[in-house]
Each structure stands twice: as C-alpha cells, then as structure tokens.
Amino acid sequence: GERVSNLDELTFGLCGEYVVKTEQGNEFPAQLVFRTTAVDDKGRLKVDDHLRVEGQEDIYAIGDICGTEDPNLAYVAREQANLVYANLAAATASDQTTKPWAQNALPMKIALAVGSQRAIGLTASGDLAPEPHIIGFKSRDLMSGMIWESMGLKSP
Known part of the structure; x- marks a missing residue:
C-alpha cells in the first residue's frame, strides 16, 4: 500500500x-x-464476520476489497453479496436474525472457462469439478447471464 x-x-x-x-x-x-484506515497488510478492508467494515455498523465490503481469506473470484463476491443482502433484509425484519460469513466454505475454489465449450474447475476438497457443471455456469456466457438475472433483467 x-x-x-x-x-x-x-x-x-x-x-x-x-x-x-x-x-x-x-x-x-x-x-x-x-x-478508510481499517485496511489489512494486503490493502484490503478489514471486516467482521458479517462483512461489515471494521468500526462501521452500516458499511459492508465484499469481493476483492474484502479482507477475508477467500479466493478473489466473482463467484465468491456474488455469494458475499447474497449474504449481505439477506442480512440487511433480516436486520429490517422483526426477527433480525443474521448469519455470519463462513470463510473458505464455498464448494468451488476455481472455475476456468476455456472457450464456450470447455472448462475446468477445482472443488474446495481439491477434486476436479465435472466439466458439464462448469460449462453450465461459466463457459456459456462467463456468468454474465447470472448477473443480469440477479438484477431482474434479461441478458442482451
């Protein structure tokens, strides 16, 4: 830094x-x-177990800027965003039950598209992921379809 x-x-x-x-x-x-002064030695924002920026109750960090030990992948950022969204919704509801982020708990470590018809992936346990599974969510459109869909929009 x-x-x-x-x-x-x-x-x-x-x-x-x-x-x-x-x-x-x-x-x-x-x-x-x-x-921000709450950065770790890698220049990322320090966060608590609910992905709130250290010292801030209402500011969250996800993805590459987030100081977790998770790999810097769009897949991880999307799951972090889903958790923050669910926690914000829960915090405004009557029960206010929120869930912490479980670092390195996602089933995939990496998914690599090799063109639109081939892919390779590595699971968290170190096994190769089935190619059809990786092609289904990554190679087809590099996950852009999922992003459009998550915003309630149709992919162009």
Whole structure:
C-alpha cells in the first residue's frame, strides 16, 4: 500500500473526477473515493464476520476489497453479496436474525472457462469439478447471464 498525499483535495463518498496522489509520486484517477484506515497488510478492508467494515455498523465490503481469506473470484463476491443482502433484509425484519460469513466454505475454489465449450474447475476438497457443471455456469456466457438475472433483467 501507498499513503495518499492529497487527502485535503479529495471529497469522500461523492461521485466526481479525482486524482489520488501518493507519497511515492503515483497518481490514480478515480470517480469515487472512500476514506478508510481499517485496511489489512494486503490493502484490503478489514471486516467482521458479517462483512461489515471494521468500526462501521452500516458499511459492508465484499469481493476483492474484502479482507477475508477467500479466493478473489466473482463467484465468491456474488455469494458475499447474497449474504449481505439477506442480512440487511433480516436486520429490517422483526426477527433480525443474521448469519455470519463462513470463510473458505464455498464448494468451488476455481472455475476456468476455456472457450464456450470447455472448462475446468477445482472443488474446495481439491477434486476436479465435472466439466458439464462448469460449462453450465461459466463457459456459456462467463456468468454474465447470472448477473443480469440477479438484477431482474434479461441478458442482451
């Protein structure tokens, strides 16, 4: 990680056109900037077992920026998003029962599309995943269909 040198020039949490400058002289264009001090040694946001950013009750982190030990895969981010969604819904309901994220508990470690007709995958137990299964959810459209469907939209 690099320390930001122009914090006083940035507006946090609002969309705009920014240039984040570091003490090492690097510059990064950004449209949205968040201030956070809760980062781990890999530069990811520290989260609790419900994927809330450390020290924040109402801010969640999922996917690659999330400081869990899970692999950085779209599949993991999607499952984390599903959990956060379910927990937000539960928190606003009368029972308010939420579930923690179980790190490294997903059945797949990796799924790799090799064109639209071939694929290979590795399960969490280290076994090869059945190719038809991987083709079904990854190779056909690189999971874009699932993303469109999750938003209630028809894939183009």
